[in-house]
Amino acid sequence: MIKYEGRNYSLDQNETVLDCLLRHGIAPPYSCKSGLCHTCLMRATQGTPTSDSQKGLKQSQISQNYFLGCACVPNEFMDITLPNSEAFRSITTVLNIAQLNDSVLRLRLKKPDNFNYFAGQYVTIYNNNGIGRSYSLASVPGTDDFLEFHIQVIPNGTVSNWIKQAVSVDDSITIGEAIGSGIYTNDNLKQSIALIGTGTGLAPLYGILRTALLKQHKGDIRLYHGSRSSANLYLQDALQQLANEHSAFTYIPCISGAEPLPEALTAGRANDVALKDIVNFKKWRVYLCGNADMVKASKRSIFLAGASMQDISADPFAHA
Amino acid sequence: MSDNLYEQIGGETAVNAAVDIFYRKVLADDRINQFFDGVDMEQQAAKQKGFLTFAFGGPNNYTGKDMRDGHAHLVARGLNDSHFDAVMENLGNTLKELNVPDELIGRAAAIAESVRDDVLGR
Numbered sequence A: 001m002i003k004y005e006g007r008n009y010s011l012d013q014n015e016t017v018l019d020c021l022l023r024h025g026i027a028p029p030y031s032c033k034s035g036l037c038h039t040c041l042m043r044a045t046q047g048t049p050t051s052d053s054q055k056g057l058k059q060s061q062i063s064q065n066y067f068l069g070c071a072c073v074p075n076e077f078m079d080i081t082l083p084n085s086e087a088f089r090s091i092t093t094v095l096n097i098a099q100l101n102d103s104v105l106r107l108r109l110k111k112p113d114n115f116n117y118f119a120g121q122y123v124t125i126y127n128n129n130g131i132g133r134s135y136s137l138a139s140v141p142g143t144d145d146f147l148e149f150h151i152q153v154i155p156n157g158t159v160s161n162w163i164k165q166a167v168s169v170d171d172s173i174t175i176g177e178a179i180g181s182g183i184y185t186n187d188n189l190k191q192s193i194a195l196i197g198t199g200t201g202l203a204p205l206y207g208i209l210r211t212a213l214l215k216q217h218k219g220d221i222r223l224y225h226g227s228r229s230s231a232n233l234y235l236q237d238a239l240q241q242l243a244n245e246h247s248a249f250t251y252i253p254c255i256s257g258a259e260p261l262p263e264a265l266t267a268g269r270a271n272d273v274a275l276k277d278i279v280n281f282k283k284w285r286v287y288l289c290g291n292a293d294m295v296k297a298s299k300r301s302i303f304l305a306g307a308s309m310q311d312i313s314a315d316p317f318a319h320a
Numbered sequence B: 001m002s003d004n005l006y007e008q009i010g011g012e013t014a015v016n017a018a019v020d021i022f023y024r025k026v027l028a029d030d031r032i033n034q035f036f037d038g039v040d041m042e043q044q045a046a047k048q049k050g051f052l053t054f055a056f057g058g059p060n061n062y063t064g065k066d067m068r069d070g071h072a073h074l075v076a077r078g079l080n081d082s083h084f085d086a087v088m089e090n091l092g093n094t095l096k097e098l099n100v101p102d103e104l105i106g107r108a109a110a111i112a113e114s115v116r117d118d119v120l121g122r
């Protein structure tokens, strides 16, 4: 038996989850029906998917109970959702709002009970009119007892301006569930990790970085944080502090605009600096976050520079 | 020994090893990479897996009609024999890089060849 959107469906002998849903007139996206195209990706919120149905998925997806509907003949009860369904919302409380630089706010919310997430995932924050925007989590579950977001305030940005102007401490705020597969997986502690982000793309990287350090990651970790001007960097002190404490971690703040730079800052775009620095990305684990054009272009150039597609997580921001 | 090509090449493990190498070759190949621009890379990598599984004679549900429909928008953009040849070349080089014996490479190439007319919409 499976459950989908609150209703139970019985499976025939040897029937896959996808076939069962199709037989009941439900049409989730699908294509090849052979476990190849990944179009019918689903997630179990209850029950464990069969290992057959997780073949070829990323480790980060497997640990979140993602599976392929066309390859799953369940051997136990499963409650199923589609990857980006917004079924879960919770109402929580604003704990703290602070200014990280001229245009970036740090928003801390109370972590609702039963709210589970991995560092690096993102959450939709809804304004009082129910309009939502996705923001990456900068906090680390277990370490931080709050949810932290870095909000780039965009001129005319519906939700970011609302947060800046209308939200204050103790207000209630509605959020969705944590989604996204750009998370730290400690299946290979010796792997080198490159974290490359622009603007508030730093938020998820900050969470992933601290998770990796917490899990005693052994390989090199290099963080390239890019910004147009040095005034738009943030968390420099905290990151430099982490670099001083952990010899395997290197923090490389990059400035793409023209300005005289102190020695601690590198001139150039974060992705270009990383490519020039690392050259061969074979066996590297790579996280890309922030400006959508940067993320898209880097995904390709870093793949061509040797990284396996499985090892690249890309999180393009609509505005960054 | 099994005469199943897919198993002889190494099954799913071989496909997984081949997909990165093959896709990297395709993206770096200026004769054909324009067809892959603008397609989401991750989805595309999954589709390459479909391509390789098919070429290796592995388990898949693709039909000639699927090949026809799946590439029709590319034919409209000028996909022709020369592009098909380039893909075949990249496939062969990928398998060589993985030390697959020539005889098996020939058999994979023959499977891929068998859908040339479908892919090119003829």
Ligand code: HEM
Residues within 6 Å of the ligand: A031, A032, A037, B032, B035, B036, B039, B047, B048, B050, B051, B054, B055, B062, B067, B070, B071, B074, B079, B083, B084, B085, B087, B112, B113, B115, B116, B119
């Ligand atoms: C040996 C012949 C070929 C086979 C067996 C083959 C197989 C496939 C398969 C299985 C898919 C995925 C369909 C899906 O699940 O959605 C696909 C998609 C695609 N193929 Fe091929 N292919 C062949 C030749 C080519 C050639 C010569 C090109 C261009 C140079 C090409 C470009 C593409 C592109 C761009 C897509 C993605 C289409 C999209 O999503 O918009 N293929 N192919």
